[in-house]
Amino acid sequence: MIGRWVRAFVDFVLPPACTICKCPGTVLCSECAATVTWVFGPVCDRCGRITEQPVTACWSCRQKPSTLSQIRAAVWFEGAVPELIHSLKYQGGFALANLLGRYMSEAWPTWAEPIDFIVPVPLHPEREKKRGYNQSARLAQVLSSHVNHPWNEQAIRRTRFTRPQVGLSAKERQSNLHGAFTADPALVAGQHILLLDDVYTTGSTLREVAQAALAAGARRVSGYCLARAK
Numbered sequence: 464m465i466g467r468w469v470r471a472f473v474d475f476v477l478p479p480a481c482t483i484c485k486c487p488g489t490v491l492c493s494e495c496a497a498t499v500t501w502v503f504g505p506v507c508d509r510c511g512r513i514t515e516q517p518v519t520a521c522w523s524c525r526q527k528p529s530t531l532s533q534i535r536a537a538v539w540f541e542g543a544v545p546e547l548i549h550s551l552k553y554q555g556g557f558a559l560a561n562l563l564g565r566y567m568s569e570a571w572p573t574w575a576e577p578i579d580f581i582v583p584v585p586l587h588p589e590r591e592k593k594r595g596y597n598q599s600a601r602l603a604q605v606l607s608s609h610v611n612h613p614w615n616e617q618a619i620r621r622t623r624f625t626r627p628q629v630g631l632s633a634k635e636r637q638s639n640l641h642g643a644f645t646a647d648p649a650l651v652a653g654q655h656i657l658l659l660d661d662v663y664t665t666g667s668t669l670r671e672v673a674q675a676a677l678a679a680g681a682r683r684v685s686g687y688c689l690a691r692a693k
């Protein structure tokens with residue numbers, strides 16, 4: 464109830480405008496929304512990359528099986544999406560998190576095995592304090608309410624501060640993150656965990672978090688991202 468009044472007040476003081484073109488009305492106008500493209504088509508069952516026909520494991524998954532059982536994404540990292548994610552990270556509007564979390568629920572895949580709960584990829588506590596929130600946790604919260612699966616922000620924590628992954632090679636990304644995450648065995652043991660992240664690029668972050676969950680006894684780890692880089 465209070466939330467609704469606060470939101471009505473904020474809307475009154477700051478009427479919603481399109482995140483991209485700033486036209487008044489909604490958080491994303493229909494013209495800008497039309498540039499969002501869904502990940503659609505036959506995919507590798509494991510890593511989720513687009514393939515000519517559905518395959519249980521693509522060439523790269525056969526060469527080097529990932530620690531994640533399945534990886535999926537809702538939309539491509541193109542059109543309005545990069546700017547929407549940037550805005551979600553640094554301006555943090557709840558309206559935008561609601562929209563993007565809904566995108567994730569609309570593209571919710573059928574998992575080979577039912578998931579137990581959703582875990583947002585954690586930020587380091589210092590970074591979270593500076594930013595005020597974890598953007599993946601906001602998405603997890605919205606998605607969780609739509610798909611009726613619980614989410615848990617405490618199950619996995621980032622225990623080591625790492626420099627941003629941007630501009631690093633795949634190898635550097637992996638060593639930058641090595642040992643950065645710790646999972647709580649009391650929460651993850653025996654569970655099928657769905658890791659949630661905003662963007663999937665090389666997958667190094669998801670792999671490293673999955674490693675921590677498996678080391679703490681998780682039965683299976685899958686990953687779901689809002690957007691995937693082409």
Ligand SMILES: [Zn+2]
Nearest residue numbers: 481484492495
């Ligand atoms: Zn617009």
Ligand SMILES: [Zn+2]
Nearest residue numbers: 507510521524
């Ligand atoms: Zn694959």
